[in-house]
Amino acid sequence: MPDMPETNTGADASGKIPVTVLTGYLGAGKTTLLNRILSEPHGKKFAVIVNEFGEVGIDNDLVVGADEEVFEMNNGCVCCTVRGDLIRIIDGLMKRKGGFDGIIVETTGLADPAPVAQTFFMDQDVQDRTRLDAVVTVVDAKWLTQRLKDAPEAHNQIAFADVLILNKTDLVTPEELAAVEAQVRAINPYARLHRTQNAKVAIDDVLGRNAFDLDRIMELEPDFLEEGHHAHHDSDIQSVAVTVDGDVDPDKFLPWLNDYAQREGANLLRSKGILAFRGEPKRFVFQGVHMMLDGDLQRDWRPDEKRTSKIVMIGRDLDREAIEKAFRACAV
Amino acid sequence: MTSAAPNATAAGAVTSLLDHVRPLDAGAHVTGAAFAGETAMLALGDGCVLLCDAAGERRVDAHPGGAVLAAVGAGDIFVTGGDDGRVVATQANGETRTISDEKGRWIDAVAASGGAIAWSCGKQVAARDAKGNVRRMEAPSSVRGIAFAPKGYRLGLAHYNGASLWFPNTDAAPEALFWKGSHLDACFSPDGRFFITSMQENMLHGWRLADKKDMRMSGYPAKPRSLSWSHDGLWMASSGADAAIIWPFEAKDGPMGKAPRECGVRPAKVTQVAFHPQALIIAIGYDDGAVMLVRLTDNSELMARMPAPGGPVTAMAWDAKGKRLVFGTADGAGGLLTLPV
Numbered sequence: 001m002p003d004m005p006e007t008n009t010g011a012d013a014s015g016k017i018p019v020t021v022l023t024g025y026l027g028a029g030k031t032t033l034l035n036r037i038l039s040e041p042h043g044k045k046f047a048v049i050v051n052e053f054g055e056v057g058i059d060n061d062l063v064v065g066a067d068e069e070v071f072e073m074n075n076g077c078v079c080c081t082v083r084g085d086l087i088r089i090i091d092g093l094m095k096r097k098g099g100f101d102g103i104i105v106e107t108t109g110l111a112d113p114a115p116v117a118q119t120f121f122m123d124q125d126v127q128d129r130t131r132l133d134a135v136v137t138v139v140d141a142k143w144l145t146q147r148l149k150d151a152p153e154a155h156n157q158i159a160f161a162d163v164l165i166l167n168k169t170d171l172v173t174p175e176e177l178a179a180v181e182a183q184v185r186a187i188n189p190y191a192r193l194h195r196t197q198n199a200k201v202a203i204d205d206v207l208g209r210n211a212f213d214l215d216r217i218m219e220l221e222p223d224f225l226e227e228g229h230h231a232h233h234d235s236d237i238q239s240v241a242v243t244v245d246g247d248v249d250p251d252k253f254l255p256w257l258n259d260y261a262q263r264e265g266a267n268l269l270r271s272k273g274i275l276a277f278r279g280e281p282k283r284f285v286f287q288g289v290h291m292m293l294d295g296d297l298q299r300d301w302r303p304d305e306k307r308t309s310k311i312v313m314i315g316r317d318l319d320r321e322a323i324e325k326a327f328r329a330c331a332v
Numbered sequence: 333m334t335s336a337a338p339n340a341t342a343a344g345a346v347t348s349l350l351d352h353v354r355p356l357d358a359g360a361h362v363t364g365a366a367f368a369g370e371t372a373m374l375a376l377g378d379g380c381v382l383l384c385d386a387a388g389e390r391r392v393d394a395h396p397g398g399a400v401l402a403a404v405g406a407g408d409i410f411v412t413g414g415d416d417g418r419v420v421a422t423q424a425n426g427e428t429r430t431i432s433d434e435k436g437r438w439i440d441a442v443a444a445s446g447g448a449i450a451w452s453c454g455k456q457v458a459a460r461d462a463k464g465n466v467r468r469m470e471a472p473s474s475v476r477g478i479a480f481a482p483k484g485y486r487l488g489l490a491h492y493n494g495a496s497l498w499f500p501n502t503d504a505a506p507e508a509l510f511w512k513g514s515h516l517d518a519c520f521s522p523d524g525r526f527f528i529t530s531m532q533e534n535m536l537h538g539w540r541l542a543d544k545k546d547m548r549m550s551g552y553p554a555k556p557r558s559l560s561w562s563h564d565g566l567w568m569a570s571s572g573a574d575a576a577i578i579w580p581f582e583a584k585d586g587p588m589g590k591a592p593r594e595c596g597v598r599p600a601k602v603t604q605v606a607f608h609p610q611a612l613i614i615a616i617g618y619d620d621g622a623v624m625l626v627r628l629t630d631n632s633e634l635m636a637r638m639p640a641p642g643g644p645v646t647a648m649a650w651d652a653k654g655k656r657l658v659f660g661t662a663d664g665a666g667g668l669l670t671l672p673v
C-alpha cells in the first residue's frame with residue numbers, strides 16, 4: 001500500500017491529460033450528458049471510453065470500448081482494486097499522435113466508482129500522463145429515493161462525486177426535488193450540484209473542474225454542512241469535516257492520516273484536505289480513495305488568505321469524534 | 333565472442349559509438365522495432381511503419397488513421413497490431429498485407445515464431461499457423477502479453493491472476509498458471525523450462541513449467557516492461573530500474589535464491605533492454621533517451637546515444653547478425669547504430 005508522498009512535486013500536473021469519470025445509475029441520463037458534452041462546439045478533442053458502443057460518437061472524438069475489468073492489486077490490500085482495462089487503454093491512447101484535450105470515462109450504471117478512481121492513484125504510468133479531473137455523477141431526481149433503498153452502488157456513486165447532476169427535475173414537484181436534494185446532500189455535501197432537465201448543463205460545469213475541485217471544500221459554510229448532515233439518514237454514508245484554525249504539524253498529521261487510511265480504508269470512500277503546514281509557505285493538498293492517498297505542496301498561501309487546515313472524509317461508520325480529536329491534536 | 337560484435341581490441345580503441353548512429357526522424361511514438369533482413373523497421377503511433385535501409389528511409393501507412401499498439405519482427409516481415417483492429421505484415425520492400433481484421437477492436441498484443449503469428453484483442457486470442465489456419469480461444473480475462481514457446485506450436489498468455497498455456501492445434505483446455513495480480517508481458521526461456529511475466533506490481537513472475545513452481549523477482553521501482561534473453565539462454569535482462577537487471581538462469585532452479593546482476597547504472601530509468609544475438613553484450617535504453625551498450629564479461633560500457641529530447645527509449649532491436657541496432661523513442665526520435673568492424 002502506498003505511503004503518502006514526502007511532499008513537493010511542483011504541484012499541479014502541467015501537461016497531464018485531464019480525465020473525467022462519468023457515473024450514475026442506470027437510466028439517470030449519463031449517455032445524454034455525454035452526447036451533450038461531445039456535441040457542444042468546444043473545439044476540443046476527446047477520447048471517450050465507453051462500455052457500450054453505438055450510443056456515442058462524434059466525428060472528432062475517439063470512442064474506445066472498455067470491458068470494466070476490475071482486479072485486485074497483489075499487495076495484500078482487499079480494497080486496492082483497479083480497472084485493468086483502463087490502464088491498458090490509456091497506455092494505448094498515449095501512443096497516438098496528436099494526443100487529446102481530455103479523456104472521458106463512462107462507467108456502467110452498476111459500477112462502483114472506486115476502482116476507476118483508484119486506477120489514477122495506483123498506476124505510475126497512468127499517473128505520469130493523466131490526472132483525475134472530476135467524478136461526475138448523474139442522479140435521477142424521480143427515482144433516487146427508490147435507488148437508495150435497493151442499490152448500494154447508488155450511494156457510492158453519490159459519495160464519490162465532485163460534481164452532481166440532479167437530472168430529470170421536470171418529472172418531480174418542487175417539494176420532491178427539495179427532498180431528493182437533501183438526500184443527496186446528506187451523503188455528499190461537498191460536490192457541486194446542478195439541477196438539470198435532459199442533462200442540460202454547461203460544459204464548463206462538468207469538465208475542467210481541476211483536481212477534484214479541492215478548493216471548494218474550503219468555501220463551504222459549516223452551518224450548511226451541519227444542517228445537511230443531520231437532516232436525513234437515508235444512507236449509511238456520512239461525511240465528517242474538521243477545520244483547524246491555523247497551522248498543523250506535518251510530522252504529526254501525515255503519520256496519522258496514513259495510519260487512519262490504512263486502518264479505516266475499507267469504510268473510507270473519499271478523503272480530501274487542504275492544509276497549512278508549520279513553516280511552509282505553500283498549501284499542502286491531498287486526496288484519497290479508500291486506503292490510497294496522494295498529496296503534494298501546491299501554490300503559495302496568498303497574503304490575503306487566512307492560513308487554515310481542513311480535512312473532509314466521506315465514508316461509512318466514520319467515528320466523527322475520533323477524527324476530530326486526532327486532527328485537532330495535530331494543530332500547532 | 334564472435335566477429336560480429338566489437339572485440340576486445342575494438343572496444344579498447346572505441347570509446348564511444350555516438351558517431352556510428354544514423355539519426356532517424358520517426359515523427360510519432362515508436363511502439364516497436366525489428367529488422368526484416370537488411371531493413372530496419374519502426375512501428376509508429378501514427379499507424380505508419382518507418383523502413384530504413386541503405387537506400388534511405390520511407391514510410392508505409394500500415395494502419396491508416398490508426399496507431400500501432402504492438403509489433404513484433406518475424407523473419408522477413410514486421411507484424412503490427414493496431415487500434416484499427418488490424419494485424420498487418422509489412423515486408424522489407426514496403427508491401428503490406430492484412431493478416432486479420434478484428435473489426436475495430438484494439439490489437440493488444442502480437443507474437444510471432446517460425447511463420448506462425450498470434451494476436452489478442454481483449455480476451456480473444458487468435459493463432460495463425462504458417463499455412464494460414466487460424467484457431468481462436470477466449471482467455472479468462474484480457475490478455476496483455478503473448479509468447480510462443482521455443483518448441484512446439486504452443487502459446488503462453490499473460491492475463492489477470494496468472495497465465496494460460498495453449499496448444500492452438502488441440503481442443504484441450506489451456507493449462508492454467510495461477511498467480512494473483514495483473515500479468516503484462518510474457519516470454520519463455522529459450523530452453524522452454526520457464527515462463528516469465530512482468531506484472532503491474534513492479535515485479536516479474538516466473539513459473540518453472542515442469543512443476544509449476546513459482547518464482548518472484550521483485551524490488552523494481554517501476555514496471556519491468558522490457559525483457560530480453562541472452563543468446564546462450566543463460567541470462568534474462570529486464571527494465572524497470574536505474575540499471576538493467578539481469579537474472580541468471582544457468583542453474584536448475586533458474587534465478588531462485590540468486591541475486592541479479594546490475595548493468596549500465598545511470599541516473600535514469602531503464603526502459604528497454606535488448607541482448608546482442610551472438611555475444612554477451614546488452615543494449616540498454618533509458619528514459620532520458622540515452623542508449624548504452626554493456627559487455628557482461630567485463631562490464632565495459634559504450635554510449636550509443638547521449639540523453640536527448642524525444643522522450644524515453646520505447647523500442648529497440650538488433651539485426652540477426654548483431655551488426656546493427658535500431659531504436660526509437662516516445663516522442664518520435666530514433667537511430668540506427670552500425671557497429672564499427
